[in-house]
Amino acid sequence: MSDETRLENIRKAEEEWNKACEEWVEETKIKDRAPKTTPSGIPLKPIYTPLDLKGFDYMEKLGFPGIYPFTRGIYPTMYRGRPWTVRLLSGYGTGEDANERFKFLVKEGETGLNLALDSPTIYGYDADDPRVRGEVGQGGASISSLEAIERIFEGLPIERLSTSLVTHFLGLPTFAMYVAMAERRGISLKDLRGTTQNDPLWLFHVGNPPLPLKPSVKLAVDLLEFCLEHMPKWYGINVSGYHIREAGSNAVQEAAFTLADATVFLDEALSRGWDIDDVAPQVSFFMNAHNNLFEEVAKFRAMRRVWAKIVKEKYHAKNPRSMIFKFHTQTAGSALTAQDPLNNVIRATIHSLAAVMGGTQSLHTDSYDEALGLPTEKAARLALRTQHIILHESGVPNVIDPLGGSYYVEWLTDKIEEEIWRYFDRIEAAGGMLRYTEAGIPRREISQTSYMTQLAIERGEMPIVGVNIFRSNIENIEICRVKLEQENAEIEALRRVKRMRDQKKVEEALKEFREACLKGVNVTPYAIKAAKVYVTNGEMYQVFREVYGEGPHLE
Template identity: 50%
Template structure:
């Protein structure tokens, strides 16, 4: 049947559907990005669709269908459960528990003081030590976190940004002490400071020197830690702040392009570093939109890397990403429902072709997960991997009229955002555009408006959240909670005092002075940071030294 006949048949069918169907009143038939969803999709929604240009084959440009030829038939995604709480001893024990139950990669959560680059005994750390992640103030803590865990046999992801270089250096020195060569290490540091200014707000230094520090880590990884991903460009926290799927995709890829430009400006060839760039996306509740988002992300990245940035190596065109199910979709009401939400979000990530996956636990709206909740979340991934058959075929939704149309629409909307961001620069530079858009508050305003619109839709019941604005129960919630006792902070302060008392103070002062000098002279910082770590300089001492040179960032007011 030709396109004209299909179009005419569809017109007649729609007339009958409109006359015979009852429409649910009040419900919005749009994606969470406010993209209108048609009642039915047919070939005319993909008129002029070029299979080889838009899809191709898995493992080949433009990678819409996946970055590997055999995808999950060759190797399943890495199953990571975000873990870290209390003392380093507590976290080490949780890691061993998860590895015992089939987890295939470690993912480290740090507490707020560590994320902000301050020590456990800093007055600003009061009440936060070990609460939302593990407390790490020096190499002594990191040695305990990974005690009896052979670093040449696991892949480790660390969610750390402003002080990422220091935390990574601690991990590298732990490997040295284990006798593991840098070349054997596999893993990722998040190390994405631009999204901190946009969404998560855990920064230390101004954007310019912060990006320079990231470029330093990328260069060091390229030269000495070749299997490591020195950055995980993160849309996850952008989405958690209230962004739509389109905004998450566009802002994240814009940040990625900015880092590419920063590395090229620093004298690196794009094919030297781009194959080790990785991404971190959110998987939210709008099932098909999330799948389309992941497919569009691969296609956009491949095109820009090849056509705009001149990458020649196909590995530079491949967008590799970790996914975490949406923390902001979890509800405190009827928390067992979160198991179901997480399962569908995880399934969307798998159908979207993720390389690594974390599934949230049902109790995370209350506290860090208990062992039981974490195990259920891990078992969710294992059931998807082994029991339901979706890992047997690559991109099973490829060719769906709806999914392909939605993928195209998300790509189109992302391109509109790229143009807006580039307009902030004087010469079309994404790096300059992103930084100036941050300083102007553009990203913050866009996310705030989306979050406000979404909340209005919930208030009007245009969208239904089970247990929240419909099917509500008044019964009290009874669920075990992981509580961090105050003794954790005292234990960490005591260890830190012991470190200060037993280290070579002259060596500490020398290493910090060399770090400051390197920053003042715009020299590579990773070798100096490693020297500081080996001398047992604390995290707070290293970040404070760089504050003396670079200052501290102050966010502009956004109305």
């Protein structure tokens, strides 16, 4: 039988089935109540068949894991060889608190470190700055100086474990302190393994950036370039879609804006004379896993295929390692509910499954209490065990890309890819992602989608258990709350550093750092030099602000 005949038979059968559906509804009065679209607004049919994949070319669309276009996974053996890195985001209170939690998580079986910073550190204000009183150590660890980062990592084997520094904006000062710490321990930079988030662009799409757009990109690529030269096992940039999604975008917007953001860093590095095959292997991604299981899996698969095509076709990379879309996933904090918080265990499990079936390289699972505060030890351990159960009991990791070949998932992967390319056409027409960002288009779209989502929840069109359906009165759970005494201890530690350090060396290092900023050379070596003599994060940021100006206040 020819393929045409086979498809014709399916088409006829589908017609019959359609009729059967109508009769069923007529007879039973059971109407089709399912949503008509995915959360990204992609129209959904009730069922998918080979008719939806007409002309589907297996080798062109999928191929095999580890081989272009990498749709099925970036490594040949995926989790059969090595599981994803189990990496829980942590950090709060004092350096000692953060250290204790890290040690606890490592003892309980996490395989990589994932450091959260507090907002003052991200925005470049030291712990002792009166403007950030009350915020020190609240949303992550406070890192004002080398002394603070040394307390956080005291006794942790960073020569063996990889570390992700979730710096949220510029990675530079925190990275410089981490490198200074490693050198003091006698670890060669060549062997240091990890990632700096170091993606400033998302803060122009969401929230408010501390520095202007172009200098931010410049400084981010300075760090990337330093890694290209000295740190082959360190990802200099980790482009973030996570925050875009948390701010309320849908899956397609998250995918499109993140991939487009990544091209900005590639372009900047290439303009400095680097080859695409030097740069692209050291760019990684940080994605969100949200509620709609299949749309999330399709998103990850589509992103792999699109990134491979961009790097190969647009940037003419030759090395397959340049084309692989490597990503860390964090489960969606914004999908957690403060109401009935134990339900979040189930949500985080579904999100984690999406990440694993989507082929993630590393994973943070949210704790059930994260809509209310930072994770307690008990909640963090359960999040860790969620990954352990998926890894060792569910059988999900045993077969690579287990949803590959599902008519629905393949169709949806294609659809998301199409939508991403549509965004790329618009971005290109606008003159590239920098211009598109300056025009504030992603920003407006994200807040619009966020508002529409909230209205859909309030109208009951988007059901959330415990919020607009199945509400229960649940007694309060234990919450981790950082106290002022912890903040005071951190401030006191910084004051000691400032008293003890060699002020002359500090001033010299700051002078050189400022001159490097003014000259437009790569500032990373100067930041590392400054970090070694205890120049603080706030002092470095103050130089940035004086040289480059304050970031714009965006609506």
